[in-house]
Amino acid sequence: MVFPLPIREFPDLTLNSGPGGPGSSPDADRAARQACWYQADECEETVTATREEPPQLYRSTDDRLLGGVCSGLARHLGIDPVVARLALLALAVGGIGVAVYLVLLLLVPPDPEAEEDTTADPEERTRRKGRDISQILAYIALAAGLGMLFLFFGGVLDPLLWFLVFGALGGTILWQQANPAERDEWVASTTLRGKAWIRTGLGVLLVIVGVIGFLAFQQQLHEARAGLTFALTLLAGIGLIVAPWIIGLVRERDRERRERIRSQERAELAAHIHDSVLHTLTLIQRRADDPREVQRLARVQERALRNWLYQRRTDVDLTLSPALEGVAAEVEEVHGVPIEVVCVGDCPLNDGLRATLQAAREAMVNASKYAGVDTISVFCEVEPDEVLVFIRDRGPGFDLDAVPADRMGVRGSIIGRMERHGGHARIRTAPGEGTEVQLRMPRPSPSGET
Amino acid sequence: MRGWYSQVESHDVGEENTFASGRIPRIVIVDDHHLFRSGVRGELGDAVDVVGEAGDVDEAVRVISEQRPDLVLLDVHLPGGGGIEVLRRILPKHPEIRFLALSVSDAAEDVIGVIRAGARGYVTKTISGTELADAIVRVADGDAVFSPRLAGFVLDAFAATDAPPVDPELDRLTQREREVLRLIARGYAYKEVARELFISVKTVETHVSSVLRKLQLSNRHELSRWATARKLV
Numbered sequence: 001m002v003f004p005l006p007i008r009e010f011p012d013l014t015l016n017s018g019p020g021g022p023g024s025s026p027d028a029d030r031a032a033r034q035a036c037w038y039q040a041d042e043c044e045e046t047v048t049a050t051r052e053e054p055p056q057l058y059r060s061t062d063d064r065l066l067g068g069v070c071s072g073l074a075r076h077l078g079i080d081p082v083v084a085r086l087a088l089l090a091l092a093v094g095g096i097g098v099a100v101y102l103v104l105l106l107l108v109p110p111d112p113e114a115e116e117d118t119t120a121d122p123e124e125r126t127r128r129k130g131r132d133i134s135q136i137l138a139y140i141a142l143a144a145g146l147g148m149l150f151l152f153f154g155g156v157l158d159p160l161l162w163f164l165v166f167g168a169l170g171g172t173i174l175w176q177q178a179n180p181a182e183r184d185e186w187v188a189s190t191t192l193r194g195k196a197w198i199r200t201g202l203g204v205l206l207v208i209v210g211v212i213g214f215l216a217f218q219q220q221l222h223e224a225r226a227g228l229t230f231a232l233t234l235l236a237g238i239g240l241i242v243a244p245w246i247i248g249l250v251r252e253r254d255r256e257r258r259e260r261i262r263s264q265e266r267a268e269l270a271a272h273i274h275d276s277v278l279h280t281l282t283l284i285q286r287r288a289d290d291p292r293e294v295q296r297l298a299r300v301q302e303r304a305l306r307n308w309l310y311q312r313r314t315d316v317d318l319t320l321s322p323a324l325e326g327v328a329a330e331v332e333e334v335h336g337v338p339i340e341v342v343c344v345g346d347c348p349l350n351d352g353l354r355a356t357l358q359a360a361r362e363a364m365v366n367a368s369k370y371a372g373v374d375t376i377s378v379f380c381e382v383e384p385d386e387v388l389v390f391i392r393d394r395g396p397g398f399d400l401d402a403v404p405a406d407r408m409g410v411r412g413s414i415i416g417r418m419e420r421h422g423g424h425a426r427i428r429t430a431p432g433e434g435t436e437v438q439l440r441m442p443r444p445s446p447s448g449e450t
Numbered sequence: 451m452r453g454w455y456s457q458v459e460s461h462d463v464g465e466e467n468t469f470a471s472g473r474i475p476r477i478v479i480v481d482d483h484h485l486f487r488s489g490v491r492g493e494l495g496d497a498v499d500v501v502g503e504a505g506d507v508d509e510a511v512r513v514i515s516e517q518r519p520d521l522v523l524l525d526v527h528l529p530g531g532g533g534i535e536v537l538r539r540i541l542p543k544h545p546e547i548r549f550l551a552l553s554v555s556d557a558a559e560d561v562i563g564v565i566r567a568g569a570r571g572y573v574t575k576t577i578s579g580t581e582l583a584d585a586i587v588r589v590a591d592g593d594a595v596f597s598p599r600l601a602g603f604v605l606d607a608f609a610a611t612d613a614p615p616v617d618p619e620l621d622r623l624t625q626r627e628r629e630v631l632r633l634i635a636r637g638y639a640y641k642e643v644a645r646e647l648f649i650s651v652k653t654v655e656t657h658v659s660s661v662l663r664k665l666q667l668s669n670r671h672e673l674s675r676w677a678t679a680r681k682l683v
Contacts, residue, residue, distance in 0.1 A: 308554070340604035342635045345609060377598060377637025390636045436636070437545070 016324025059104075065136050068107040089139060103169055103206075107199055167210025170203040189385035191378055222402065276304055296336040320353055321346040324380050327361045335368035338375045345382030347443065355421040356389060356441045361414040363391040363437040371435065382443075389439040397429040414439075451621060468591045470529070475590040477519055478502040480510040481525040481552070486575070490523065490552075493579030498586055506530045511539050521546065521590040524569065526553035526560050537567040550576075550589045558603050562673060565665050571595030593655050594662040601635040605666060607673050620668040623661060630657040 058370040060071035065085070073085035091097030280301040287293045321343040347353070360378070367376045371393040379390045410427065415435060418425040423441035469475045479487050488568045494500070501517045504510035507530030514522055514536070522540075526535040537549060551569040553560060554576075561572050571589045573582065574597065585595045596604070608623045618673050623631070625646075633643040640658075645653045665673065 185527075309557075338635070342598045342599060344602050344605040344635065379598065379602070379632070379636040381632065392637045394637075 018154070023187055024329075056094075058204075059108050060111055065139065066111065067101070069101055069104045069108065072111065073110060085139060097333055100169060103224060163387055164208045166213065170206030170208075170210060177185045230309070240324075272308065276303060276308075292336045295338070296333065299338055300333055319346045319348055320357075320382065321380065323349060323357055324360065324378065324389070325358055328364060329365040331368060335365065337368040337373065339364055339368075339378055340375060341378045347382045347387065350444065352421040352423060353387060353442045355417050356387060356423060356439050359414045359417045359423075359425060360389050360391055360437075362417075366410070367391060367393040367395065367435065370398075378418075384443070386443055387441045390436060391439075392434065392436040394434040397431050397433045397435050398429060399429075436448060468626075470641045471663035472497050475520040475523045476501045476517070477523055477586060477590075478504065478514050478519045479523045480504045480514075481523075482506060482528055483525075484500050484540070486526065486637070491587055493584055494586075495579070499578075502524055506531070507535045507539075510536045512585070514540050514544070514547065520545065521548045521550060523562070523586070523587055524549050526551055526555055526564050531628060533569070534567045537564070542567045548587060548589050550595065552582075556599050560604075561600050561603055562607065562665070565600070566673065567663070568666065570662060572600050573597055588613065588633075590649060592659075594658045594659075596631070596634050596658055598635045598637055600632045604661060606629050606633060607670065608664075608668075620664050622672045623664065626656050627661050630654055631661060634658075675679075 029089075057076040058072050060068035060075060064071050070084040070088055071081045071089075074081040077084070088097045088101060091100060227268070280297050284294050284297050287297070324343060325341050328341045332339045348358075364376060364378065367373070373393045373395045375393075377390075379388075379391045379392075381388045414427070415425045417441055419439065421441065423439065426438040427435065428438065429435040461513045466537075468671065474497070477494075479490055480488045481487050481490070482501070482505050487505075491500050491503075502513040503521055507528055508522075510522075510528070513553050522536070524536060526533045528536065533549075533551060540547060541549075549569040551564040551572045552575060553563075553564075553572070555561075556574060556676055565572060570592075571585060571594055573585050573595065577585070590593050602676060604626065605623075608621075608628075628637060629647060633646055634640075638646065644654045646656075
């Protein structure tokens, strides 16, 4: 149903959409501020924080040679990608760089912003996305040269450095998780939460391995044990102090999330009411002089709203009960007489039942046209062995025998149709008694269905 | 749905003390829409004596306890727990007060839920003033008022399932009760049901009241399911 009214007629109901995800898009700040509308004061800090901190560590997808690690790292640290590449290459000669690279490749998520690449020129985009082979070759040559240098002069690097690198790496990952944008992501989507925890766990593990390994290699582990105990106790104490605060934070976050979902639902509801009910009400006001049309509009809207509220099944083609309600709705819309449908039980449609639906439709149309009543009752009951449909009006009724044989409505469309499909139709009517059409259609043996 | 409520003319006018014989029932209207309350008040006119109105559960409980009306016209959806909460707080203390539920909802769990909580009838807000007055008189006299839709829900709920009934007396409808309900679902008024089945109107009323009792007391799975949906159990 389309109402020919512009939506702008109700500017006060134009709703803000939900907050956009944080990011570097020009609207990000505005979206974040909008999000503040539902969030606690803390959010204000989040907004400023997002602006001052360096971009989060992502693997670059548009400016990359291999995995986009160096380029992403450079963007995160605010240095030239070439510097990052050279630095990592230098490390790679000792073997550490390779490990660092692989770990970063594994742990750092690809840049989600790049998905929304809006560069208009497709050629430009492919060029940017593609890897520059000549650059890769240059770096390989450089690596080979450096390798030679180390083989001749350096020897194997101290394994101590490995543990330092591990520790640094774990720290990086942990710090990266603390980024407000990332935090928001945790709140926004539960599916990402698992991944984030894995990353955090790995980061913690790397730091521990790094620290312990460093101590062990320095032959200081036994000496450090006392210090370690002290540190652990201290940590436990701090944990006890901080835990309630963290739990509170998590609860607050859950509350905010619920709040956000609720306001989204509210927005959806308001949008729905705006699109349907308000338009219908406007139409009704315009057609106030035509009571039949007003009633029709009101009924159509009522049905739409009920379907939406109670989420009745809409798979009209599948089973009898929604199909019958659909037929009644159609007839009602055309003829403007309310039809009350009560269905008991339901079953899949077959040819016989489709014919029954057609006959029922004809009976409803007849009642709407000729009975001159305010309402028509339709009752349908599905029994194990048959389906019964009753269409009843309290109109003046008529003398069935007086209906001429050539009038198709009753004889052809109702009685004849039912009998052709193995069913049966009976019409009870008498002047002053109203009319009731009874349709009876046997069901196929229940062995096929339950 | 004109007509099926208009059953008062066929009511037995034997007992002097019934509302059908002319006593005007004192009622309280409970609905959170002020506009609707005044509309109902206006439409009912002199047929009833409106002794109080309430817009939420707490107010309703207070007004009903003070006024002790014959009947409460109860909206199903109310702030503060809904009509069910009112029934739950009033009926244990004042079992003599009758409740007629009135709602725009025709969701099965609303209808069944409010009946299970103790209402003796359920009509929708589209009902006309005279029909509502008839339904009020009927319920105030202790009878049950079933709309076609409610009859349909009840037939659905009591339809044969594989699960064996826990209490055959309560969990099953008799053949006659099913026939009565079917006719009501088809839009028949009580007197038309009576004529169709060659029984008296009083007998129809007895059958409907019996169905109401089963509806309220049965633990049938379908009924429990609806009741659970309204957090009744």
